[in-house]
Amino acid sequence: MPMIEMKNVSKWYGTFQVLADCSTQVEKGEVIVVCGPSGSGKSTLIKCVNGLEPFQQGEVRVNGISVGDAKTDLPKLRAHVGMVFQHFELFPHMSITENLAIAQVEVLGRGKDEARDRGLKLLDRVGLRAHADKFPGQLSGGQQQRVAIARALAMDPICMLFDEPTSALDPEMINEVLDVMVELAQEGMTMMVVTHEMGFARKVAHRVVFMDQGRIVEDDKKDAFFGSPRSERAQQFLSKILHH
Amino acid sequence: MSNWDWQVFCKDTIDGEIVARCFGGPGDLTYLDWLLSAWGWTLSVSLLALLVALAFGSIMGILRTAPNRGLVLLGNAWTELFRNIPLLVQIFLWYHVVPALIPPLRGVPSFILVVLGLGLFTSARISEQVKAGIQSLPRGQRMAGLALGFTLPQTYRHVILPMAFRIVIPPLTSESMNIVKNSAVAFAVSISELTLFALQAQEETARGIEIYLAVTGLYFLSAFALNRVLHFVEQRVRVPGMIGGGH
Amino acid sequence: MLNLDFAFLTPQVVSSYVLKGFAFSLQLTLVAMLGGIALGTVLALMRLSSRPWLALPAAAYANTMRSIPLVMVILWFFLLIPLAIGRPLGAEMSAVITFTLFEAAYYSEIMRAGIQSIPRGQVAAGYALGMTYGQTMGLVVLPQAFRNMLPVLLTQTIILFQDTSLVYAIGAYDLLKGFEVAGKNFNRPVETYLVAAVLYFAISFSLSMLVRKLQQRIAIVR
Numbered sequence: 165m166p167m168i169e170m171k172n173v174s175k176w177y178g179t180f181q182v183l184a185d186c187s188t189q190v191e192k193g194e195v196i197v198v199c200g201p202s203g204s205g206k207s208t209l210i211k212c213v214n215g216l217e218p219f220q221q222g223e224v225r226v227n228g229i230s231v232g233d234a235k236t237d238l239p240k241l242r243a244h245v246g247m248v249f250q251h252f253e254l255f256p257h258m259s260i261t262e263n264l265a266i267a268q269v270e271v272l273g274r275g276k277d278e279a280r281d282r283g284l285k286l287l288d289r290v291g292l293r294a295h296a297d298k299f300p301g302q303l304s305g306g307q308q309q310r311v312a313i314a315r316a317l318a319m320d321p322i323c324m325l326f327d328e329p330t331s332a333l334d335p336e337m338i339n340e341v342l343d344v345m346v347e348l349a350q351e352g353m354t355m356m357v358v359t360h361e362m363g364f365a366r367k368v369a370h371r372v373v374f375m376d377q378g379r380i381v382e383d384d385k386k387d388a389f390f391g392s393p394r395s396e397r398a399q400q401f402l403s404k405i406l407h408h
Numbered sequence: 409m410s411n412w413d414w415q416v417f418c419k420d421t422i423d424g425e426i427v428a429r430c431f432g433g434p435g436d437l438t439y440l441d442w443l444l445s446a447w448g449w450t451l452s453v454s455l456l457a458l459l460v461a462l463a464f465g466s467i468m469g470i471l472r473t474a475p476n477r478g479l480v481l482l483g484n485a486w487t488e489l490f491r492n493i494p495l496l497v498q499i500f501l502w503y504h505v506v507p508a509l510i511p512p513l514r515g516v517p518s519f520i521l522v523v524l525g526l527g528l529f530t531s532a533r534i535s536e537q538v539k540a541g542i543q544s545l546p547r548g549q550r551m552a553g554l555a556l557g558f559t560l561p562q563t564y565r566h567v568i569l570p571m572a573f574r575i576v577i578p579p580l581t582s583e584s585m586n587i588v589k590n591s592a593v594a595f596a597v598s599i600s601e602l603t604l605f606a607l608q609a610q611e612e613t614a615r616g617i618e619i620y621l622a623v624t625g626l627y628f629l630s631a632f633a634l635n636r637v638l639h640f641v642e643q644r645v646r647v648p649g650m651i652g653g654g655h
Numbered sequence: 656m657l658n659l660d661f662a663f664l665t666p667q668v669v670s671s672y673v674l675k676g677f678a679f680s681l682q683l684t685l686v687a688m689l690g691g692i693a694l695g696t697v698l699a700l701m702r703l704s705s706r707p708w709l710a711l712p713a714a715a716y717a718n719t720m721r722s723i724p725l726v727m728v729i730l731w732f733f734l735l736i737p738l739a740i741g742r743p744l745g746a747e748m749s750a751v752i753t754f755t756l757f758e759a760a761y762y763s764e765i766m767r768a769g770i771q772s773i774p775r776g777q778v779a780a781g782y783a784l785g786m787t788y789g790q791t792m793g794l795v796v797l798p799q800a801f802r803n804m805l806p807v808l809l810t811q812t813i814i815l816f817q818d819t820s821l822v823y824a825i826g827a828y829d830l831l832k833g834f835e836v837a838g839k840n841f842n843r844p845v846e847t848y849l850v851a852a853v854l855y856f857a858i859s860f861s862l863s864m865l866v867r868k869l870q871q872r873i874a875i876v877r
Contacts, residue, residue, distance in 0.1 A: 216551050243557025253552035257570045257647045266566055267556035301649020319556065492859035493852050494817035497831060500848050508845045585722075592724035596823060603726050607824070616734045624723055624731075631722060 165228055167192045167323050167354045168213055173222035175208060182208050183219065184378040190323070195355040197365040200375035201401060206358045207250075209375065210325050213356065214238075214245045227322055243271045246316030246324040250332050252308040254300035260287065260311055261296045264318050272319065279318075286314040290344050306337025313344055323354035330361055360405060366390060374398045416615045417443065417622070439609055439619075446605035447626050453522055453591045453601060454630070458584050460527025461534050468531065469538025470564065483535060490532035496593050499525045503597045522594045530587055537579040541572040574645055581638040585631040592627075602626060663841045664850065672840070676833025679747060683829070684816045687754035691815070692808060694755065695762025700792065702767055713763070720760030726824050729753050733825045746827035750819075758815050765807050769800035806870040813862050817855065830854070 166189040175183040183205050190196050198206045211217040212224055215231045215238045224231040229241055254263050264283030268274045274282075287293045290310040292303075300308055309329060316324060326345065330338045342364050349355055349368035359365070365372055365386065372389040374382040374397075382389060382398045393399050417440040418430040430440045464486075472483035490498070502525040507514040545568060553563035595604035606623040610616040701713035720728065732753040737744045773796050781791030801808075820831045831851055838847030 211551075214555060216554060239554075239557045239559045239562075241557075242555055245555075247552075247555035249548050249552055249555075251546065251548050253546070253548040255549070255552070255567055255571075256649075257574065267558065270562060270566065271557040299648040301647060303649075315556070488860060489856070492817075492856045492863065494820040494831075494855055496820045496823060497848070497852050497855055500831075501852055504844050505848050589722075589724040592726040593821070595726065603724065603730075603824075606727065606730060610730075610734070620727070620731055620734065624727055627724055627727065628722055 166190060166225075167194075167227060168356060169223070169225040170209075170212070171223040173209070173212060173219050173224060175205075175212065175217065175219040175221075182378055183212070186222070186375075186378075186380050188373055188380060188383055190354055190356055192354050193352045194370045195349045195353075195357065195368050196371045196373055197369040198356065198358045198373045198375060199360060199362075199365070199401070200381075203377070204375040205378040206375050207327050210327050210356060210358050213325055214242050214247060216247075239271070243267070243319055244322050246319060246321035248309070248312050248316055248324065248326045248329050250328040252300070252305070252312045252332075254308055254312055254315070256300050259297050259299055260292070260303075263300070263311065264315050267315070268318055283314070283318055286317050287311070289317075290314050291340075304337060305333045306340045309333065309337075309341045310344055313341070313348075317348075321353075323356070324348065326355065326357040326359065328358050328360075330359065362390075362402075362406060374401065376401075412618060413615055414618055416613050416618055419613065421612070439613065442609065443602075443605060443622060443626075446600055446602045446623075447630075449519075449594075449599060449601040450588070450591050450626075451630060453519070453526065453594055453599065454584075454588045454634075456523045457526035457530065457591065458587050460523060461530035461583070461587065462580075464528060464531035465534025466538050468535035469542065470569070472535065472539045473542045475560070483539075487532045487535050490529050491536075495526070495529050495590055496596060498529050499593050499597055501525070518597050519599060522597060522599055526587065526590060526594070530583060530590070533586075534580065534583055537576045537583070538572065541576040542568055544575060545571055571647075574642075574647065577638060577642045577645075581635055581642075584634050584638060588627065588631045588634060659846055659849075660843065661846050661850070663843060664837075664846070668837060668841075672837035673830065673833040676828050676830045679828060680816070680819050680830040683747075683750055683754060683819050683822070684812065686751055687758050687815055687819075688812045690755035691758035691762045692766075694759035695764075696766045696797065698759060698763035699766035699770055702763065703770060717760040717763050720757055721764075725757060725818055726821055728757050729821060729824050732756075746822065746825040749825065750822045750827050750829075754815065754819065758811070761811055762808065765804050765811060766800060769804035769807075770796060772803060773799050802873065805873065806866050809866045809869070810863065813859050813866070816862075817859060820855075 168190040170189065171187050173183055173186045174181065186205075186209055188196070198209065200206050208217055212219050213226065213231065215224075215236075219232060222232075226241060226245060230236055231238075231241065254260075255266070258266060261280060261283055264286065265276065265279035268279035268282065269276055284293065284296060287296055290313060292307060292310055292314070295303060295307065295311075300311070303311065313329075329345070330341050333341065338361070342361060345355070345357070345364065346368050357364070357369075369386045371383065371385055373380055374389070374393070374395070376397050381395050382393055384393070389398070390402070393402060415426060418426050418438050420427050421437050421439060421442055427436070427438050430438055468483040468486045470483075471479040472487070474480060474483075493501075499522060502521040503518060506521065507516065549567055549571070550563055553567040554560070558566065591601060592603040594601050595607060598604065602623045606619055609619045613619065698713045698717060701709040702717065704710050723731075729750065733744075733746065733749045736749055736752060777795055777799070778791055781795045786794065819829055822829050823831060826832075834847040834851040835844075838844040841847075
């Protein structure tokens with residue numbers, strides 16, 4: 165059973181169709197990169213996986229559980245699906261340690277000390293132990309994003325969703341975040357990553373999904389995608405962004 | 409107009425004799441005693457009304473940002489009702505109309521009715537500010553809370569409200585200064601606060617300027633003190649690394 | 656318990672008690688609005704001036720008016736104006752002067768924000784074309800500032816309309832007083848206060864809906 169399964173997902177904002185008949189899946193341990201031009205619907209697609217965006221047609225299953233089903237306990241599902249946002253979205257009124265602990269305590273029911281210790285261990289892993297008692301406003305973008313990854317990992321997720329994790333970062337901070345993500349991938353985490361960073365894709369992705377105007381236009385194994393993409397749109401896209 | 413008589417405050421309210429040291433004994437009050445007691449009433453009305461306003465205003469402000477249309481409508485209706493009727497008219501409603509329509513409330517002291525009237529009037533304005541504060545937060549904060557597995561109420565409690573309330577402290581400060589000023593309408597229903605003192609003492613002593621100056625000074629002082637207290641609160645709850653509340 | 660009787664409010668009763676007060680409330684609002692905006696604009700310009708002898712008094716005036724309860728301001732003027740002019744003054748006349756001067760402080764804050772929101776480049780462009788300060792303000796800045804702040808100015812006017820009820824403190828015969836007198840004469844205070852509340856609500860609510868519509872239309876044209 166795939167970890168993430170999307171079948172014929174369509175979504176409209178009023179009369180505007182933002183996702184059209186999207187189908188794909190992510191197996192356990194797989195890393196897929198979703199790319200495409202702005203407005204292609206890739207952020208919306210990934211937000212459908214954990215139900216942050218509702219969808220009108222189709223089916224989404226995470227570890228067998230249907231996301232669109234009204235009877236599904238969404239908070240419970242989301243507790244086990246980690247998500248990292250473009251703008252980090254750390255909670256500014258809490259210290260780093262508290263950011264890492266709050267959901268462990270309130271959602272998973274862990275004890276405060278256990279939550280704190282797990283948080284500190286993860287901070288260590290992303291190289292930010294020294295900043296444990298600081299507040300998000302006192303950290304740089306790259307540091308905040310690494311903390312955000314740690315915060316998601318603190319919930320022991322079965323898979324991780326990344327929505328353009330480096331798009332809001334200054335260029336010199338992109339690598340520190342990508343390094344953490346590469347490590348995660350190499351440890352076998354199931355990951356779905358919306359990004360423009362093709363270097364990352366080449367390094368650790370198993371498959372690449374290319375979207376345009378709400379449709380999944382290509383869904384290839386990595387080497388196939390970069391070597392000989394089938395659609396003209398994908399070729400155009402690649403030629404433009406690989407120029408850097 | 410150029411001969412001041414500050415001694416008026418030391419006069420006994422009944423026979424007009426000057427009392428030594430300006431404070432009378434029980435049953436023998438000077439205007440100064442009366443002034444200070446009136447000040448006490450003004451402060452009590454203001455502070456209690458502020459609590460009522462904060463409680464109801466926060467709830468209505470939160471409801472107006474809820475995903476449920478019915479709750480939003482309730483919050484909006486509340487706000488429109490209390491902000492489109494003049495405060496004085498609302499006070500009269502509480503004082504004359506409510507006890508007549510709801511018999512159990514007939515025995516309620518007018519002080520409580522005024523606190524409710526002033527509090528609910530102000531709650532409409534506070535709900536506006538709380539709503540604005542919540543809506544000024546980046547959308548991603550709510551999503552980040554939900555993504556971690558929080559239910560919506562948990563997201564409000566742990567993520568949205570702590571930041572929203574920090575954002576609204578400055579407008580809240582001016583609202584509380586407004587409440588001190590607005591408490592003056594209580595004179596119309598015979599609450600012995602500063603404005604009623606001003607009206608009555610001015611009539612009795614014909615020293616309007618001195619009386620009015622003292623009363624005005626105390627209003628200034630009260631508003632200023634409240635402002636400083638809330639400023640202190642704002643400093644204490646400030647989040648390190650952030651100016652104001654948002655990004 | 657709920658034996659309300661509105662039957663006594665015949666058109667004749669309304670016209671003899673309420674209409675007079677209603678007319679006064681409207682007149683007071685209108686005069687205070689026009690006078691207040693005019694004076695307020697002058698105050699705002701003074702406040703934004705680089706000459707301290709203009710800026711400081713204007714700031715002191717605005718801050719003082721905004722720090723005192725309106726009822727006290729009404730009482731102050733009712734006490735001081737007769738002393739200043741040497742003869743007694745009716746409550747209604749005193750109210751007109753009071754409200755114009757009081758609201759000017761609030762309108763001045765609004766106009767100040769409006770003027771400050773106009774990019775400095777506009778002023779520079781005016782001067783570069785050879786305009787004087789007066790021309791630049793009158794032809795370039797103030798028209799734009801007015802347009803931008805129109806919704807806020809109108810909202811303040813709605814508040815002004817509601818505030819006129821406070822002339823109760825000096826016994827002026829306004830809309831609220833009209834209802835109160837009718838209520839006392841027919842011994843039906845509950846009904847009259849209710850009708851007064853509904854009327855104030857209807858007027859304020861419809862006006863604020865109009866202002867909201869206006870806001871949307873102004874936004875599009877920009």
